[in-house]
Each structure stands twice: as C-alpha cells, then as structure tokens.
Amino acid sequence: VSVAEVCVVPALAGQGGYPVRIGPGATGTLPGDLPAWAPAHAYALVSDEHVMPLHGVALAERLRSRGLRVETFEIRAGEEHKTRAEWGRLTDALLARGIGRDSAVLALGGGVVGDLAGFVAATYMRGVPVIQIPTTLLAMVDASVGGKTGVDTPAGKNLVGAFHAPVAVVADTDLLASLSAAHLRAGLAEALKHGLVADTGYLHRTEAEMGRLLAADAEALAALVLRSVEIKAGVVGRDPHERGERRMLNFGHTLGHALETVTGYAIQHGHAVALGMVLEAQVGEWLGVTRPGTAARVGTLVRSAGLPYRLPEGLDPERLLAATKHDKKARRGLVEYALLRGPGEADPGESGRWSRPVPDHVVLAVLETAGSATPSGESDS
Amino acid sequence: VSVAEVCVVPALAGQGGYPVRIGPGATGTLPGDLPAWAPAHAYALVSDEHVMPLHGVALAERLRSRGLRVETFEIRAGEEHKTRAEWGRLTDALLARGIGRDSAVLALGGGVVGDLAGFVAATYMRGVPVIQIPTTLLAMVDASVGGKTGVDTPAGKNLVGAFHAPVAVVADTDLLASLSAAHLRAGLAEALKHGLVADTGYLHRTEAEMGRLLAADAEALAALVLRSVEIKAGVVGRDPHERGERRMLNFGHTLGHALETVTGYAIQHGHAVALGMVLEAQVGEWLGVTRPGTAARVGTLVRSAGLPYRLPEGLDPERLLAATKHDKKARRGLVEYALLRGPGEADPGESGRWSRPVPDHVVLAVLETAGSATPSGESDS
Numbered sequence: 001v002s003v004a005e006v007c008v009v010p011a012l013a014g015q016g017g018y019p020v021r022i023g024p025g026a027t028g029t030l031p032g033d034l035p036a037w038a039p040a041h042a043y044a045l046v047s048d049e050h051v052m053p054l055h056g057v058a059l060a061e062r063l064r065s066r067g068l069r070v071e072t073f074e075i076r077a078g079e080e081h082k083t084r085a086e087w088g089r090l091t092d093a094l095l096a097r098g099i100g101r102d103s104a105v106l107a108l109g110g111g112v113v114g115d116l117a118g119f120v121a122a123t124y125m126r127g128v129p130v131i132q133i134p135t136t137l138l139a140m141v142d143a144s145v146g147g148k149t150g151v152d153t154p155a156g157k158n159l160v161g162a163f164h165a166p167v168a169v170v171a172d173t174d175l176l177a178s179l180s181a182a183h184l185r186a187g188l189a190e191a192l193k194h195g196l197v198a199d200t201g202y203l204h205r206t207e208a209e210m211g212r213l214l215a216a217d218a219e220a221l222a223a224l225v226l227r228s229v230e231i232k233a234g235v236v237g238r239d240p241h242e243r244g245e246r247r248m249l250n251f252g253h254t255l256g257h258a259l260e261t262v263t264g265y266a267i268q269h270g271h272a273v274a275l276g277m278v279l280e281a282q283v284g285e286w287l288g289v290t291r292p293g294t295a296a297r298v299g300t301l302v303r304s305a306g307l308p309y310r311l312p313e314g315l316d317p318e319r320l321l322a323a324t325k326h327d328k329k330a331r332r333g334l335v336e337y338a339l340l341r342g343p344g345e346a347d348p349g350e351s352g353r354w355s356r357p358v359p360d361h362v363v364l365a366v367l368e369t370a371g372s373a374t375p376s377g378e379s380d381s
Numbered sequence: 382v383s384v385a386e387v388c389v390v391p392a393l394a395g396q397g398g399y400p401v402r403i404g405p406g407a408t409g410t411l412p413g414d415l416p417a418w419a420p421a422h423a424y425a426l427v428s429d430e431h432v433m434p435l436h437g438v439a440l441a442e443r444l445r446s447r448g449l450r451v452e453t454f455e456i457r458a459g460e461e462h463k464t465r466a467e468w469g470r471l472t473d474a475l476l477a478r479g480i481g482r483d484s485a486v487l488a489l490g491g492g493v494v495g496d497l498a499g500f501v502a503a504t505y506m507r508g509v510p511v512i513q514i515p516t517t518l519l520a521m522v523d524a525s526v527g528g529k530t531g532v533d534t535p536a537g538k539n540l541v542g543a544f545h546a547p548v549a550v551v552a553d554t555d556l557l558a559s560l561s562a563a564h565l566r567a568g569l570a571e572a573l574k575h576g577l578v579a580d581t582g583y584l585h586r587t588e589a590e591m592g593r594l595l596a597a598d599a600e601a602l603a604a605l606v607l608r609s610v611e612i613k614a615g616v617v618g619r620d621p622h623e624r625g626e627r628r629m630l631n632f633g634h635t636l637g638h639a640l641e642t643v644t645g646y647a648i649q650h651g652h653a654v655a656l657g658m659v660l661e662a663q664v665g666e667w668l669g670v671t672r673p674g675t676a677a678r679v680g681t682l683v684r685s686a687g688l689p690y691r692l693p694e695g696l697d698p699e700r701l702l703a704a705t706k707h708d709k710k711a712r713r714g715l716v717e718y719a720l721l722r723g724p725g726e727a728d729p730g731e732s733g734r735w736s737r738p739v740p741d742h743v744v745l746a747v748l749e750t751a752g753s754a755t756p757s758g759e760s761d762s
Binding site: 084088091092095096098122123124125126127148150153154155156158159160161162163241242325326 | 465469472473476477479503504505506507508529531534535536537539540541542543544622623706707
C-alpha cells in the first residue's frame with residue numbers, strides 16, 4: 001500500500017485545485033510539504049482532547065524540529081461542542097497567541113475538528129489557509145474534502161458556516177489503527193453513500209470487502225478512502241458551492257441531521273446518515289422516484305456494516321419531521337431531499353436540481369412505518 | 382443629476398461582476414431589480430434602530446406592495462455592537478423567522494450594518510446573497526463596495542469576518558439628506574483617502590468642492606460617491622482578496638483602527654482614519670518612503686474637511702502602539718503600514734506588497750511629536 005494523491009479542481013477558475021494525499025504514513029512528508037502548500041509565519045495546530053495526546057503532540061514536535069513555528073490549540077471533543085461559543089473561544093486563543101494573517105491552520109481530527117477549525121480559518125482575519133488532516137474514517141472519506149466548514153446552532157446542524165476549500169488534505173490511514181468500531185462504521189456509512197449515489201462497482205466491492213473493512217484492514221481501508229475521495233473530488237470539483245450536482249451527496253442527510261438534532265447528538269453522524277439513507281430511499285420509493293427494491297438494498301448494505309437501519313423506539317415521527325424544517329436544504333419553506341433513482345445512481349431531480357421537495361405526509365408515512373421496517377427478504381430476528 | 386452605474390469585475394474568473402448604482406433616487410427601482418439580482422423566497426431587510434424608522438419601514442412596504450416577501454430585522458446602532466454576540470443574535474432571528482438558504486439579505490445602513498449584516502449573509506447556511514444599500518456617505522464611498530464583512534473582537538477591529546461580495550450595491554444619495562455633519566465628514570475622510578492613494582485630480586476637485594460637500598450639496602455628493610466608487614472598484618476588482626494592490630486602501634487604517642480601539646470607538650471610523658492618514662504620512666516621511674511635505678498636505682486636506690489632524694490630548698503613544706499589534710495587517714509579528722509616495726500616489730512597497738513593516742521606534746517617534754504637529758505653513762490658532 002503506498003500513498004496516492006487525488007487533486008480536487010473546482011470548476012470555478014482562479015480557485016486552483018488542492019491535493020488530497022491518501023495512504024499509510026501520508027503525514028510523514030508534512031514537514032516538507034507545509035511550507036510549499038501554505039508558507040506561513042506560524043501554524044496553528046488544532047485538535048481535540050482525544051486526538052491531541054494521541055497524534056497532535058508528536059506531529060507538532062516533528063514540525064518544530066524542522067524549524068516551523070507551531071502553536072497547539074486543544075478544543076473539546078464531540079458534536080455538542082461544535083458551537084459558535086467554541087468558535088469564538090478558539091479564535092480568541094489564536095489572537096492571544098499572536099497568530100497573524102500570515103499563518104495557517106492545521107485541522108487534526110475528525111469531522112468536528114475539521115468543521116470547527118475550518119470555520120475559524122475561514123473567518124480569522126477574513127480567512128487564512130487550512131490544511132485538513134483527518135484522523136477518522138468518516139472525515140477521510142467525506143468531511144475533509146470539499147471545503148464545507150461550520151458550526152451548529154440550537155436550531156440545527158451546520159446552520160452557520162462557510163465554504164473554505166483547504167489548501168491540502170492529508171489522509172494518513174495509519175491513524176485509523178486506534179479508531180473504535182463505532183467510528184469505523186460511521187465512516188463506512190459515508191463510503192456506502194458514495195457508492196449508492198455514483199458507483200455500483202464501488203458498492204459491490206465495499207460489500208465484498210466488508211469483513212476486512214470492519215476488521216480495520218489497512219489495505220482495504222486505504223482503497224476505500226481513495227475511491228470515496230475520487231468520487232467526492234469529481235462531484236465537488238464540478239459544483240464546489242452546491243448549486244446543483246453536489247446536492248446528491250446530501251442523500252440520507254435531511255433525515256440524518258434531524259435524527260442527530262432530536263437525539264441531542266446522542267447518535268453519531270455516520271450512524272444517523274445510515275438510517276437516513278434507508279428512510280430516504282423509502283421516501284423516494286413512495287414518490288415513485290426511486291426504483292422499487294432500492295430501500296431494501298440500502299437496508300441490507302447498512303445492516304451489513306453494523307449500522308442502524310430502523311428508527312429507535314419511542315422516537316416521535318412528528319418531532320423528527322419538525323426538525324427537518326430548519327434544514328439548510330429547505331426551499332420556499334419546503335424541505336428538499338436528495339434521492340436515488342436506484343443503487344449507484346442519484347436522482348438528478350427536475351431541471352438538474354439534484355433534490356426534490358417532499359410533502360410532509362409522505363415523510364410521516366415513511367417514519368410511521370419505519371419502526372417495523374425490515375430489509376427485504378430478511379427476518380428481523 | 383442622474384443615476385450612474387459602476388461595475389465591479391473581480392479579477393478572479395467565475396466570480397462575475399456586480400453593479401454599483403449611484404445617484405439620487407437610486408433605490409426607486411429596487412422592487413424591479415431585486416428579483417433579477419437575487420431571486421429569493423424571502424428578503425431579510427437588516428437595519429439599525431436609527432435607519433429602520435427613517436428609511437427601512439418605507440422600503441419594506443414598497444417591496445411588499447410589489448409582492449415580495451420581506452422580513453425586517455433591527456440591530457443596535459454603533460460600532461460597539463458590531464460583535465460576534467450581535468451576529469449570533471441576528472442569525473438566530475433569521476432562523477426563527479424561517480429565512481431559508483433561498484433568501485437574500487438587504488443591508489440598509491452605515492458601515493456597521495453593512496459589515497454585520499454582510500457577515501451574517503456570508504455565514505448563514507454557508508452563504509446567502511447580500512445587497513448593500515448604504516445610507517451614510519462613508520458606506521457609499523467605501524464600505525459597501527469590495528465585499529469585506531466582519532465584526533470586532535475585544536482584541537481589535539474586524540478581526541473576524543469574510544470576503545463576501547454583494548450581488549449589487551445601491552447608493553441612493555437622496556438618503557444623505559438626513560446625515561449629520563459628523564457623519565458627512567467621516568465619509569469625506571475616505572474620499573480623501575481615495576484621492577491620496579490614486580488620483581491627484583480627484584484630490585484637487587474634492588478640495589475645490591469642499592464648501593458644497595460640507596453643505597451636503599446633492600450634486601457634489603453624487604459626483605464624489607461616483608468617483609470614489611470608480612477608484613475602489615478598479616482596485617478591488619484587480620485584487621479582491623487583498624493579496625497586494627488592495628492594501629493601498631488601508632492607508633490611514635493601521636493607526637486609525639488603533640485609535641478606535643483605544644478610545645472604545647468614541648472616535649468615529651472616518652475621523653480616526655483622517656488622523657491616521659496624517660500620522661501615517663509622517664511615518665512614511667520618517668522612513669524616507671513618502672516625499673517630504675506630503676504629511677503637511679494631508680494635514681491641510683483633513684483640516685479643510687473639519688476632520689481631526691492631531692492626537693487627542695492625554696492619549697498614551699505606547700497604548701496606541703500596542704493596539705496596532707493585533708492589526709490584521711501584521712506579518713511575521715511586524716505591523717504593516719500602507720504608505721504614500723506622495724499625494725495621489727500609493728507606495729507599492731517592496732516586490733509589490735503595497736505595505737511595509739514599520740519599526741516600533743519610528744511609530745513612537747511620530748506619535749510623540751504628533752500632539753504638537755501642525756499642518757505646514759499654518760498657525761495652530
């Protein structure tokens with residue numbers, strides 16, 4: 001297994017592309033690469049309380065030993081801290097340590113660190129460069145690529161943020177060795193999403209490799225990250241600001257975000273998206289947009305990765321529906337869903353919108369039957 | 382006097398240009414223009430407690446009578462409220478009123494409203510369009526054009542923000558009729574800056590028209606706004622993200638911002654910039670970058686507009702110097718100053734940086750003598 005590189009080239013001219021380096025030991029060349037990617041007076045290495053002792057301290061030392069000025073900043077772990085308050089605290093900490101506009105941010109961690117540190121970089125003195133160094137499978141296959149940054153508000157997920165493309169992404173798959181099974185599965189959910197919206201072959205390969213993937217096999221994981229990043233780089237390169245095609249990547253996310261919100265983020269993002277994909281495939285079938293049998297196939301895939309495929313008991317469908325109303329994807333007051341035509345094929349929607357408004361009664365009908373839904377052909381025992 | 386239009390065309394391809402419409406009654410065509418500039422489900426009209434009753438309520442009614450959905454949001458007036466807290470409150474108010482991603486923000490007011498509402502637009506659901514409708518001379522000649530948005534932190538001015546180009550700017554010079562003399566002068570300061578960095582002819586004309594300008598003559602003001610916007614549109618079009626040439630527009634602003642910070646914004650932005658220009662011209666002369674006599678000329682101009690040209694008594698030079706240290710223009714720990722070569726000509730600096738690091742002792746020397754400095758050839762009586 002060696003290090004591979006994918007280049008994200010946004011369709012907007014003048015923005016330049018950025019490299020996504022993937023593979024075991026990919027962070028090894030950071031001391032040499034950083035000054036080329038983002039020449040800076042100082043580097044602000046941001047990580048959370050778990051990742052900082054695990055990988056952050058050592059990385060900072062390695063960079064310092066090569067003469068770079070590195071200041072480290074530790075934030076609290078967990079989606080519940082991805083807030084405006086934490087963004088303000090981190091910004092003030094950078095200011096207090098004399099980080100100037102000629103600095104760059106290194107975001108070392110999972111999706112929360114990437115989103116929060118990325119948003120600090122996007123808004124610090126009207127924007128400084130950020131290098132994304134994802135340490136979870138979910139962040140490697142999805143969150144670190146594409147420039148989405150932001151924080152949550154009490155009204156919902158990622159309601160405040162900015163598009164701020166990184167100058168580089170370094171996905172060192174060696175860092176996945178310490179990942180928990182739950183985090184591994186969360187990443188697999190987004191990888192399955194990439195297959196479901198764009199690549200049947202990838203879907204089949206992922207299914208066939210599921211055993212090795214769940215056992216954290218290094219080679220299988222590196223191949224997975226590479227293919228997911230290739231797919232995502234293609235989509236976000238053609239539509240960096242999500243005016244159309246990029247919306248397909250929101251499959252599973254309208255109900256997924258609502259699940260996270262109503263459970264107070266007790267359910268992990270990837271797990272919520274997995275269940276969201278099952279539910280939204282059912283929504284698509286109800287509307288006649290998605291081929292019959294697709295939801296059952298999604299359910300089987302999600303289940304094979306050990307991810308949730310049924311609504312938790314006691315979850316009120318009306319509350320879940322209400323939580324979708326603040327979703328960013330809402331248009332003219334109607335909530336929009338990115339749907340599938342079938343496994344491996346996103347629905348382009350009307351006039352290439354890549355999403356569709358869905359009436360409340362359809363969503364409610366799906367949610368009300370989902371508690372007892374089972375993947376096709378399988379008993380629920 | 383008729384309505385003129387300048388187009389800002391950023392050098393970054395794919396970003397498109399935006400119109401700046403200038404003249405008496407320029408807001409009259411907004412009901413027809415808005416849906417073309419920013420087709421939106423709803424328009425969030427943001428203004429402050431002074432401007433909302435004066436112009437905001439009537440504008441909202443006019444837009445509503447043409448079938449547009451307009452929600453109004455009032456913020457507190459004054460630079461001391463241009464904070465992250467106010468940004469958060471305004472964001473939450475938009476969310477609570479169901480403003481979706483298919484909405485647009487109308488920023489009606491002075492620089493504070495434009496910066497704050499612009500930053501809300503930049504970060505609301507990762508960015509919604511903003512239309513800048515400046516109501517002060519300062520905002521018309523300077524702040525509303527160029528896409529700078531942001532808020533202050535306790536450490537300094539505009540330390541948090543984003544570049545978020547408006548989709549259009551409408552400078553209705555009729556709105557200046559109710560402007561106070563102090564606000565009028567504040568705008569003249571930025572207009573003088575445009576002349577000082579880029580256009581000797583404009584400088585002479587402004588000087589010749591000073592009487593009419595200070596008397597708020599409609600025609601003279603409209604001509605002033607037009608020429609200032611032409612100059613600014615050229616500069617920010619070539620360098621939208623302030624990587625070089627745009628820095629010339631920071632002339633007077635390093636010490637100007639410090640003056641605002643140490644006085645707790647008791648001194649208005651334009652007035653602080655006026656004094657900042659006098660001081661920074663002296664800094665340039667000390668360094669041998671600025672032709673001798675320039676500072677005296679700047680002092681005369683500033684004084685003719687009724688703007689401050691001497692440090693207020695009791696202002697500690699060391700505190701002022703310390704307040705420059707957090708300035709965004711700092712590089713490698715050294716604070717950078719945009720300087721003049723002479724009246725009408727900005728200093729390109731070394732290798733086209735359009736700014737220079739200035740040693741502390743030079744700044745201190747200037748500040749320590751500035752209390753007693755007088756424009757050349759004039760007595761101080």
